Amino acid sequence: MVIENYDPLKGQMLQVLDAEGNLAQGFDGVLKNDDVLKLYQVMTLSRMTDKKALAMQRQGRLITYIPQSGQEAAAAASVYALTFEDWIVPAFREMAGWLLRGAKLKDVFLYLRGNEQGSKNMPKLRMTPLCVPIGSQIPHGVGISWAQKLKGENSITIVYFGDGATSEGEFHEAMNFGGVFKTPTIFFCMNNQWAISLPRSLQTSSKTLAQKAVAYGFPGVLVDGNDIFAVYLATKEAAERARQGKGPTMIEAYTYRQGPHTTADDPRKYRSTEEEEKWLCKDPVSRVRKFLEKRDLWDDKKQAALEAECDKIIEEAVAEAEKTSYIPEDIFKYHYAEMPQELQEQFEYFKSTLGGQHG
Amino acid sequence: MAKLTMVQALNQAMDQVLAKDKRALILGEDVGVDGGVFRVTDGLIKKYPNQVFDTPLSESAIVGASIGLAINGLKPIAEIQFMGFYLPAFNQIVAHLARYRNRTRGTVNLPVVIRIPCHGGIRALEHHSEATEALLAQIPGLTVVMPSTPYDAKGLLIASVNHGDPVMFLEPIKVYRSIKEEVPEEMYEVPIGKANIIQEGTDMTVITWGSYIKDVMEAVKDAPYSIELIDLRTISPLDNETILASAQKTGRVLIIQEAPKTCSISSELSSRIHEKCYLSLKAPVKRLTGYDITMPLPAGEELYLVNKPRIHRAMKELMEF
Known part of the structure; x- marks a missing residue:
């Protein structure tokens, strides 16, 4: 196992692909060229979705948007290391991973337009819906993977959360459960350096977040989260450990939230443009492009073709989401398998208020 | 008299409270440098660097630590970012915050104010539009306040700080910037418990x-x-x-x-x-x-x-x- 060589207590970080797109020696076989191309495509789709969504939000066509830029490598390469049998428990900034799993961009837009229908198809993809209360999904990841173990399945679960979530009680309780019940779980921490306005340095006095795993009795590894090779390798190894019954692993993906927390947030209040520019040099998407170009696998023409293809996918998804109407009755129908009598009465009144009849 | 929004009135109230009483302090997520996600505490960390604290993302510890701060003589005004997010702190609220006076038969009272933006009407994401005041009102020992105007907001917040017992101070987000009205510059109280x-x-x-x-x-x-x-x-x-x-x-x-x-x-x-x-x-x-x-x-x-x-x-x- 490569990840065993990186001690989180010493702050050692696994990095394979540097910011200039150079691959460290001995790691050539980690991802084949085709794998890298697939990852680059989905990362580009996610990046371009961000641009479109931000424009739509400004036009009032989305309620609030949660920018994904900067974290595409961590999201995509971690999911790429799993099989379709494995469960994914997202937080809300792993879009490239959801798309790889097969989530429809239309559904993502539906959710972001404030329509519950956007969360309908995710469980069929062995993926839970986006989770807004910070860290509250981490115990779910433990429970799903515990069930995998109890049912004797060979699958595992990856649960995503941010640096801020490591301050919530549910993170610690879930990590402890995972350790005690030796669940096949990957605790995947997207350390994007900021929890809205709070920098990572003020979130915890721990040198790394990965080292928190040590206290719960299982390995933690710090990886360059903007490096698809490092993220893929660490996730693959953590998944193997889990499948072999050796229990959980925590992965800290060291990355950066390039945009605001949401479109309701203004980073100028709390961080410098210098810092943002410094991180742009480590951008995960252009890093893969540099790698591909160095190997003559990519050029401007291919880039233009990919962007045109992504544009088409995005435009179609937006059009589909925008023409999907909100079904008023749905707000009542799904709270219980059978509607209780009191709710049924409220539903009858509700229907009498629809269609402009109100009074 | 200046016309203020509820956000401005609350900010002014806290500014005056922190200036007047060095035991008063503000803690919460993004309440310092960022000035709060609704800017209710904007600028206060600059004026009172020893009284305003950005905390880690830990609602339970924000309320639990506020209890400890109050036991040891300080007067915390804690902010929970949205009403959907006070639930991790519910154990601290129910098991301790509401009970200390009774548990110690009057020896320890907790002058803690927990500010929570609440209710809908602003087309926010899931868990950002909750209306769970009844959950709080059912807990013996808690006082639950909800102003609807800038004038009441300032007066009720000052009354809450002076109240001496824990106050859940619920701020309707929809009203934050939608009304401006005249708010006296000086400190004043709107009585708690009076409709x-x-x-x-x-x-x-x-x-x-x-x-x-x-x-x-x-x-x-x-x-x-x-x-x-x-x-x-x-x-x-x-x-x-x-x-x-x-x-x-x-x-x-x-x-x-x-x-x-x-x-x-x-x-x-x-x-x-x-x-x-x-x-x-x-x-x-x-x-x-x-x-x-x-x-x-x-x-x-x-x-x-x-x-x-x-x-x-x-x-x-x-x-x-």
């Missing part, structure tokens, strides 16, 4: 609070009845005196609330009115509430919230009972 009769009337009493006040006032203005409109201002303890006197006077009561109907503040109000004013009532108390469903995501939010036609329909049904 506000916004206007007097004889046909019916309408009771509401928080985010609905503005919409209900407009509906009242257009209604063909003489309406007595009451803003609760304090959810717990309820102002029995004002509420029951009005119910006795008009004989008809309409309660309008954003939260779901079952086991809600409207249930309690209705029960008290029926218990104490039965012989004065011309009709059973009427409730226009949220449905017993999860607050829909923004595309469905308008379907959940009350509107003028529904208010008028409820008034008519009450009058024609």
Whole structure:
């Protein structure tokens, strides 16, 4: 196992692909060229979705948007290391991973337009819906993977959360459960350096977040989260450990939230443009492009073709989401398998208020 | 007198509290450098660097540590970012914050104010539009306050800080910037536990609070009845005196609330009115509430919230009972 060589207590970080797109020696076989191309495509789709969504939000066509830029490598390469049998428990900034799993961009837009229908198809993809209360999904990841173990399945679960979530009680309780019940779980921490306005340095006095795993009795590894090779390798190894019954692993993906927390947030209040520019040099998407170009696998023409293809996918998804109407009755129908009598009465009144009849 | 929004009025109140009492302090997520996600604490960390603290993302520790700070003589004003996010701290609120005075038979009181932006109407993401004041009002030992105007917000916040016991201070997000009114520069208190009769009337009493006040006032203005409109201002303890006197006077009561109907503040109000004013009532108390469903995501939010036609329909049904 490569990840065993990186001690989180010493702050050692696994990095394979540097910011200039150079691959460290001995790691050539980690991802084949085709794998890298697939990852680059989905990362580009996610990046371009961000641009479109931000424009739509400004036009009032989305309620609030949660920018994904900067974290595409961590999201995509971690999911790429799993099989379709494995469960994914997202937080809300792993879009490239959801798309790889097969989530429809239309559904993502539906959710972001404030329509519950956007969360309908995710469980069929062995993926839970986006989770807004910070860290509250981490115990779910433990429970799903515990069930995998109890049912004797060979699958595992990856649960995503941010640096801020490591301050919530549910993170610690879930990590402890995972350790005690030796669940096949990957605790995947997207350390994007900021929890809205709070920098990572003020979130915890721990040198790394990965080292928190040590206290719960299982390995933690710090990886360059903007490096698809490092993220893929660490996730693959953590998944193997889990499948072999050796229990959980925590992965800290060291990355950066390039945009605001949401479109309701203004980073100028709390961080410098210098810092943002410094991180742009480590951008995960252009890093893969540099790698591909160095190997003559990519050029401007291919880039233009990919962007045109992504544009088409995005435009179609937006059009589909925008023409999907909100079904008023749905707000009542799904709270219980059978509607209780009191709710049924409220539903009858509700229907009498629809269609402009109100009074 | 300056015209302020609720955000500005609350900011001014906290500015004055921190200046006057060095034991007062502010803690919460993004309340310092960022000035709070709604900018309610904007600029305060610069003026009071030893009294304003950005905390880690830990609601339970924010409330739990506030309890400890108060036990040891300080006066924390904690912010929970949205009403959907106080639940990790619920154990601290129920098990300790509300109980300390009783547990120590009066030896330890906790002058803790927990500020929580609440309610819907701003098309926010999931868990950002909750109306769970009834959960808090059911806990013995807690005082639950919800201002509906900038003037009340400042006066109630100062009263809450001076209250001496824990106050859940609920701030309707929808009102934060939608109303400007004259707010005195000096410190003043709006008494906790006193409802506000916004206007007097004889046909019916309408009771509401928080985010609905503005919409209900407009509906009242257009209604063909003489309406007595009451803003609760304090959810717990309820102002029995004002509420029951009005119910006795008009004989008809309409309660309008954003939260779901079952086991809600409207249930309690209705029960008290029926218990104490039965012989004065011309009709059973009427409730226009949220449905017993999860607050829909923004595309469905308008379907959940009350509107003028529904208010008028409820008034008519009450009058024609």
